[in-house]
Amino acid sequence: MSTPADVISLPARAPRSTFWSSLRRAQFPLIPTLILGVITFVAIFANQLAPHNPEVGSLVARFRPPFWMAKGSTEYLLGTDQLGRDVLSRLIFGARISLVVGFTAVIFAGVIGTALGIISGYLGSWADQVIMRITDTWLALPALTFAIFLAAIVGPSMWNIVIILGLTYWTRYARVIRGEVLSLKERDFVKLAIVAGCSKWTIMRRHLLPNVINTAVVLGSLMLGVVIIAEASLSFLGVGVPPPEPAWGLMLSDGKQGLMVGYWWLTVFPGCCIMLMVLSANLIGDWLRVKLDPQLRQL
Amino acid sequence: MKRYILRRAGYCALSLFLLSLTIFFFVRVTGDPATLLVEPGASRADIAAIHHQFGLDRPLLVQYWLFMVNLFHGDFGQSFYYQVPVLQLYLSRLPNSLLLAAVAMGLSLLIGIPSGILASVHVGRFWDSFGKVFSLLGLSLPSFWVGLVLILVFSVYLGWLPSSGAGTPLHLIMPAFALGWYFAASHMRLTRSSMLEVLGSEYIKLARLKGLPQSLVIAKHAFKNALIPVLTLAGINLVIMVNVAVVVETVFAWPGIGRLLYEGIAFRDFPVVQGVVLMGGAMIVVVNLLVDILYAVIDPRIRLEK
Numbered sequence: 001m002s003t004p005a006d007v008i009s010l011p012a013r014a015p016r017s018t019f020w021s022s023l024r025r026a027q028f029p030l031i032p033t034l035i036l037g038v039i040t041f042v043a044i045f046a047n048q049l050a051p052h053n054p055e056v057g058s059l060v061a062r063f064r065p066p067f068w069m070a071k072g073s074t075e076y077l078l079g080t081d082q083l084g085r086d087v088l089s090r091l092i093f094g095a096r097i098s099l100v101v102g103f104t105a106v107i108f109a110g111v112i113g114t115a116l117g118i119i120s121g122y123l124g125s126w127a128d129q130v131i132m133r134i135t136d137t138w139l140a141l142p143a144l145t146f147a148i149f150l151a152a153i154v155g156p157s158m159w160n161i162v163i164i165l166g167l168t169y170w171t172r173y174a175r176v177i178r179g180e181v182l183s184l185k186e187r188d189f190v191k192l193a194i195v196a197g198c199s200k201w202t203i204m205r206r207h208l209l210p211n212v213i214n215t216a217v218v219l220g221s222l223m224l225g226v227v228i229i230a231e232a233s234l235s236f237l238g239v240g241v242p243p244p245e246p247a248w249g250l251m252l253s254d255g256k257q258g259l260m261v262g263y264w265w266l267t268v269f270p271g272c273c274i275m276l277m278v279l280s281a282n283l284i285g286d287w288l289r290v291k292l293d294p295q296l297r298q299l
Numbered sequence: 300m301k302r303y304i305l306r307r308a309g310y311c312a313l314s315l316f317l318l319s320l321t322i323f324f325f326v327r328v329t330g331d332p333a334t335l336l337v338e339p340g341a342s343r344a345d346i347a348a349i350h351h352q353f354g355l356d357r358p359l360l361v362q363y364w365l366f367m368v369n370l371f372h373g374d375f376g377q378s379f380y381y382q383v384p385v386l387q388l389y390l391s392r393l394p395n396s397l398l399l400a401a402v403a404m405g406l407s408l409l410i411g412i413p414s415g416i417l418a419s420v421h422v423g424r425f426w427d428s429f430g431k432v433f434s435l436l437g438l439s440l441p442s443f444w445v446g447l448v449l450i451l452v453f454s455v456y457l458g459w460l461p462s463s464g465a466g467t468p469l470h471l472i473m474p475a476f477a478l479g480w481y482f483a484a485s486h487m488r489l490t491r492s493s494m495l496e497v498l499g500s501e502y503i504k505l506a507r508l509k510g511l512p513q514s515l516v517i518a519k520h521a522f523k524n525a526l527i528p529v530l531t532l533a534g535i536n537l538v539i540m541v542n543v544a545v546v547v548e549t550v551f552a553w554p555g556i557g558r559l560l561y562e563g564i565a566f567r568d569f570p571v572v573q574g575v576v577l578m579g580g581a582m583i584v585v586v587n588l589l590v591d592i593l594y595a596v597i598d599p600r601i602r603l604e605k
Contacts, residue, residue: 145542236443
């Protein structure tokens, strides 16, 4: 039997709970958050941080290697590309493009998918049938091929890419959110809202939406990596962000020209940036999934 | 059973219909295909003539009807650039794509299944964490970048493998690895979770109670049953691989369907782009139908549910 004294003395024996230890206990992905934070910071202050203009190069300084190599100079820390543009500056401005495209496309897809998921799940009957058949068809399309197809017909521009990626990747939200709504709408608070005379629109907006928003956020964080890779792939194929803008995928495509003669920095650096960003997004997404929504652990 | 298959087939037909509608709609609405056919600055009369020649001056519904009738006759149109029927072009590239996908699939299973089993047997220990890191890397590295780095290391620095083209088995290694990489991660994840599910079941407990050695329990009793979902996924993934190989095929100049799509985009060759996307979507819809039917045959619970 525990005496009151034992109980009282417990907190004193427990290790002092600091901010850091509570983070560690929650298995908070600190490093990924820092990486994403740094990328965001760099993207916001790109104008101040970039040492050179990312779109204008000097042809006398083509294919300079990074500064630690034999012919490198500290003027171009990470070397220059085939037009003599500074790789570091292009990476810095490229972070801006990746972040803007990634986040807006994920949000755009999320808005479409969540809205359709709620409508489909709550209204049921023919609306559900129609929306789910469309979702199935969309899911059947190989997403990347479809995005390439759309990008090829509407022409390259950053905002076109955002719209295309949004139109391509909303299906997963719709499916998952519909499932959530199907179980939510049987709950008492929804039934009470119906009894109280709320309109369907009010119920969907005020009662269902706040309950599925967590799921949408988790899905969004997991989609971020997918969308960033898709953007890079489109840019790499020449149907994404148009040159001379410094998108990472575009830099990889340019880097192909120097690949066979061993200008590795044009391929390695942009790829590492994509990898770091996607890896961080995935780790944070995994953590959010476990934290916010145990039901989603299977995804 | 019959009703189940009929309903599935109905959904499949509906999906194919929506697919054709979507693709037709996007191509026609987002731009005039005729402007892609003529030189910039062509006269109005030229454009009108092309409109008439391709039937673009007819009502949209009639155009769609003709489009569908042609599709059912196996006519996907004529490639602007190569001046041959799209279907012929597609079929001439398909074997290359299938070969690449098959080898990539083999590689991904060879990596994914053993690592998945290792992870499931050592849950929470080193091999499990190793597997987690591996699958995270698989999902986070763009396949085309893996391809570029492979070229850099094995073609440029070591000079062991050819960087592009096709013909010899050596040409296959790098593209297959770049393509299989991502799928290896997803096969590993599924093998792990499927193994864990089987390992928790009653008959595994029985096998252990009988005193069978661990290796026999894993290899004979657990592995065989855990393999079913993995092989299903692999079947679906094989079709997906054929259709998502665009970027990898472009990197390695592999003459498959993906490369055809890329060329179609580069040369503004619309019938080709449209044909490749249509065929890709149709393939996936049909494979999904086959999987559904196969599952219904195997598992009565599926065909009996509403």
